[in-house]
Amino acid sequence: MTPSKSSNKSLGAQLIGLTRKQLFIPIAALLCLIIFNLIADPSFFNIKVGLNSAGQPVLSGYLITILDYGSELAILAIGMTLVTSASGGQDISVGAAIAIAGSVILKVLCGNESRPEHMKAPIIVAFLVACVVAMIFGAFNGALVAFFKIQPMVATLILFTAGRSIAAWINNNELPIISDESFSYFGTFIPGCPIPTPVFIAAACMVVIFLVLKFTNLGLYSQSVGINPHSSRLNGINPAIVKLITYVILGLCVAVVGLIKVSRISTINYSVVAKDIEMDAILAVALGGNSLGGGKFSMPASIMGAYIIQFLTTTLYKFNVNSSALPAYKAVVVIVLVVLSAPVVRERINRLKKSSSKTAKEVA
C-alpha cells in the first residue's frame, strides 16, 4: 500500500467516521432546523429584552423559549438515558410521576387549604419531600424491573395508569393555588435576572450528572449491565442494584421537573400537566443516537436531543401550526431522523459512498 493511497483512505474513513459519530445525527438535525429557520424567517433568532408582568426586565424570543422549556426535557432526558442504558427499556410513567411530585409539593405547601395566604412550609422542605416520594415511585418501578424482571415499558405502565389518579387523590382532587410570589421563581424568573430559572436548574443538573459520570462508575456499570447483565454479574456488578439506582435517579429528575412545572403556573392540573412528556423524553434519547435496547450511551447527545425536540416544537408553533395538529408534523420529522440514523440505512449509505468512490477511482 502506498502512502498516498493510505492517506486517501484515511480521509474517506474520517468522513465516514464523522457520520458514524453519535453526535453527528443530533448536530445535523439541529443544523437543518437552524438553516430552515434562517431561510424561512431570520427573526426567529431575535432576542428582545422586555418587561414581564412584574415589571422585571427579562429576555424573550423563540430561542429563550427553547432554552426555557427544553430544560425540563433535558433534565428528564438525563434520567431516561441512564434508565435506557441499564435496563434496555424506557420509563413511560414520567409524566404521571411529575403529576405526583407536583401534587406532593402543593400538598406540603398548602396543607388542607386550597388557597392559603402563606405557605405552610419552606419550599425546600416541600421539594425534598417530593424528591423522596418521586424516588420511592422510581424505586417501585426499578424493583419491578430489576427484581421481578418485568420489561420496563410494561412495569412502568402500572404507574402510568395510576399516577395521575394518585396525584389527584393526594390533594383530594382540589387544585390548590399558591399566591406567594417566591414560589414562582423556579419556573419563571428570579427578580433581577433576565434568564429563565429552569435554564440554571438544568445547567446545575448537567454539571451534577457530568461529575457523577466522571467520578463514579455509574456510567460504566449501567452500560455494562445494559450490554450483558450476566457477564457483568460475573464481573462482580450487581445488575439489579444498578438498574434500581438508575430508576431512583430518574425519580430525582422527575421531582425537579415537577417543581418547575408547578412553579410555572403556581398550581396544577392533574390530567394535563406534563402530558405526553414521556414520549418527548424517550424521543430525546433516541434522537441522541442512543440505542433504545440498552448499552452504550452518550449523555451530551441525549441532552442535545431534548433541546432539538423543543426547537422543533417551537419552530412549528412559530409557523402557526395548531397545537393539536403539531404531533403530525413532529412525527414526520422524527421518522425522517430515525430512518436516517437506522443502522441498516447508514450501512447502505456508506456502501453507496464507497462504491461511488471506487468508480471515481476507476474513472481516474
Next chain:
Amino acid sequence: MKNQLSSKRGLRGMSDTNLLLLITIVVFVLMYVLAIIFLGSGFLKPQNFLNILNENASLIILSCGMSLVMITGGIDISVGQLTSLVCMSAAVYLDMPNKPGNVATSLCIALGIGLAFGLVQGFLVAYLEIQPFIVSLAGLFFAKGMTTIVNATQFNVENKEFVALKNTRIYIPFLGSYNKKGTFIPAYIEIGVIVAIIVVVLLFLLLRWTRLGRNFYAVGGNNQSARLLGINVKRTKFMAHLLCSILAAIGGYVYFMHVGSGSPSHADGAEMNAIASSIIGGTMLTGGVGNIIGTFFGVLSLSTIKNIVSSLGLDEAWWTNITVAFMLCLFLLIQSLVLRRKAGAGKK
C-alpha cells in the same frame, strides 16, 4: 442457559402460554362469581355481561392485534390514536355537507388508513430495523395530529344509513330479564360484538394452525433460531405489524359504530388498555408467549373490574385507574413468577 431453553422452546413456550391462559380465565371467573355474590343480582343479568361485550368490542379487536405484535416481540402503541383517526375520517366522510357518503366506502376508507399505517410501520420495523416502540410512537403522533387536521371538533354523525347500522341490535333468544313491570326485555348485542368474535376465532385459528401463526411464536421466542430454521423473520414481523394496524382500523370502525361520532379525544389511551389486556391475558412483551383467547379474557377481566369498582360506589375517577394498575401489577408479578419457575426448571 437461554440457548438451552430455546432448543426446547416449542413445548415449554406452549405450556407457559396455557398456564397463563388458565390463570387469566380462573381469575376472571372468580371475579365475576364474587361480584355476583357480594354485589347482588345486577351482575347476574345476562344484559350486564353482554354490555361488557358491547362496550369493549373494539378493545377486544385492538388487543388481539396488539397480542399478535407482542407475540413477535414488538409493540404497537399507535392503535389508540389510529382508532380515533379512523372514527374521525369515517365520520367526516359520512357527513359530507353536499352529498352524504355511503357506509361501504367509509369502511373502505377505514381499512385503507389501517393498511397505510400497517405498511409503513411494518416496513420501518421489519426492514429498516428501527425499534417498534419509536416507530409506533411516531405513528401515534401522526395519527393524533392528522385527526385534528381532518376535523378539530366533536360531532355526531347523522347519516341515515349509518345511524340505522349503528342502532341495529341483535337480540339473543331466551336470554333477557324482566323489568319492574314484569315485561320481558330481551338481551341484545351490537354488530361490533359479532365482528369481535369473528376476529378472535379467526386469529385463534391463524395462530394455532397456520404457518404464519406458528412463525409469529418462533420469531418472538428466538429471533436467531427462527432465522436458522429458515423462517423469513423480516416478513413475519412485517405481517404482524400490518395485521395489527388493519385490526386497529377494524376496531376503530367498531368503536365508531358504538359511539357514532368523531372526536379527537376518542379512544384516548386505548393503546395502554390494549397492552394491559394482552398482559392480563398472558401475553408477554418479551415475545413468544401469548394466546388470543387469553387476550379476550384479559379484556373481559379489565372491564369487569372497572364495573365492580363503579358498582362499589367508589365514584371518584381515580379508583378505577388505581385498581386497574393494581391488577396489572398483580398479573405482572404472576408472570414473573411463572418465568422464574421456568428458569428454575431449566437449571435442573
